[in-house]
Amino acid sequence: MIRDITIGQYYPADSVIHRLDPRTKLVGTLVFIFSLFLFRSFAAYAVATICLAGVIRASKVPFKFMVKGLKSILILLMITVVFNMFLTPGEPLFKIWKLTITQEGVLQAAFMAIRLTYLIIGSSVMTLTTTPNQLTDGMEKGLRPLNKLHVPVHEVAMMMSIALRFIPILLEETDKIMKAQMARGADFENGGLLQKAKSMVPLLVPLFISAFRRASDLAMAMEARGYHGGGGRTKMKPLKYQKRDHMAYLAMMLYLLAMYAAKRITGF
Amino acid sequence: MSIKIEHLNYIYSQGTAYEKQALTDINLELPNGQFTGIIGHTGSGKSTLIQHLNGLVKATSGAIYYNGENIYAEGYSMKELRSRVGLVFQYPEYQLFEVDVFTDVCFGPKNLGLPKDEVEARAYEALRQVGLKEKYYKKSPFELSGGQKRRAAIAGILAMQPEVLILDEPTAGLDPRGRDNILDQIALLHEERGITVVLVSHSMEDIAKYVERIIVMQKGHVRFDDEPRRVFEHYRELEQIGLAAPQVTYVMQELKKRGMQVDTGAMTIEEARASILACMGQVGI
């Protein structure tokens, strides 16, 4: 039951997008998001749509996984659309009761909806094709210059990857503990707020104990294998840009150019 | 009065990239009062199967009847089912949480809504039945050793006085003495109270002498389902699926192959000894 919640919902597949360097994907996602806000034009969004569709196609991840993330922001999306529609001043289109829908409002709402939707789908493409570990690896390497400013990049990245690694484990454990307590007649669903809070005790105590035990085991295991921070540590699979990454950066440039051109030429 | 499983299928994480069929078309009947062993290689679906029996996991398809009633029928009380079918999990760490062992054992019966003195009486009885010494009753469950924790966990279920007791690998991580000790206690309970017991295990040797019936699971299917001696006749096939018959079986089979008419179904060393001696007496050595 609880396992159905996926955080860092990596979808294993064998595709070009999966094989790209995580840094490339991080930069690509940022470029995509910036482009959505930079070029406010339907023609440019058409270009974005085509490119996004192409990337999704190439990633071999079923489309339904891409839109899964949208469910969680559906309400936010609707509120944004409604507010923009009614509250943007401009040429009135029609009136419902005291509320006026303006032409500008409709346009604004449409832009916002497209932006939000694409933003979510765009970042889903990244998280679905990159394992959390690759992502932190990518960030660590990408942010390495900050080391000069005495930012502990490696340590932060290590903490992040450990935290990410523990999420599914803890979820699974929560599931097991819930079952073990339900077998003893515990009830996690019914009852008032106080009752519910009380019923969490038999779940949280074993969970915390197991989390602490795991953490201390892990710390011990890391020390036993000589871990002492990032200094002098080499990687088993060092990140290295391949030809396909260079191609991807080229594609990003072309994409930005196309967006710019689309907006300039059509002016719509 | 029994548990009946019909065409049960179970798929983990259905509809995601991690779909995994854990059980395929299981059909079983567990009559009342039977002592059954479920055996299978790791990952064969044993834990998944038994979690269906008290409704913790809902079958993807198929039906389960407890005493003739479909547990998936609308309005069927899962809470009541869970008070009748007690399930002890593989790891005691998952259920111990109270300040002391005694209070922890009280958790189950308290959830049944029993009055306080009844709850405590049951807890005492359960703790006595699993053979946990009185000096541990007021200790924190986290200060106990592995074997003691396991006993406390079993007591936690026993205190609910279930009609069916299911134990998921109750002997994992115990030394041989502790293992025999716990299994003896369970066998005693089965005899004294006549409850139905289902014992999940990795090892034939452990349970062969206790159970009346063995269900062998392989990759989510029921591979064998018979009395122990019949199951052990398939010792070659058992080996192929990563299990083994008790060592006595190998000795007896080998003796038979070499021409001695011994009873290959002998499961304990005593039985084997008697059979071999009888045989030798016959040929007059």
Ligand SMILES: Nc1ncnc2c1ncn2[C@@H]1O[C@H](COP(=O)(O)OP(=O)(O)OP(=O)(O)O)[C@@H](O)[C@H]1O
């Ligand atoms: N929560 C889960 N989500 C997805 N798959 C699972 C989950 N739990 C178990 N599985 C898978 O289902 C199959 C059966 O698992 P199960 O735990 O029932 O095996 P088991 O026979 O009890 O093994 P063991 O002897 O190791 O306890 C395994 O292949 C396992 O990988």
Ligand SMILES: [Mg+2]
């Ligand atoms: Mg198991």
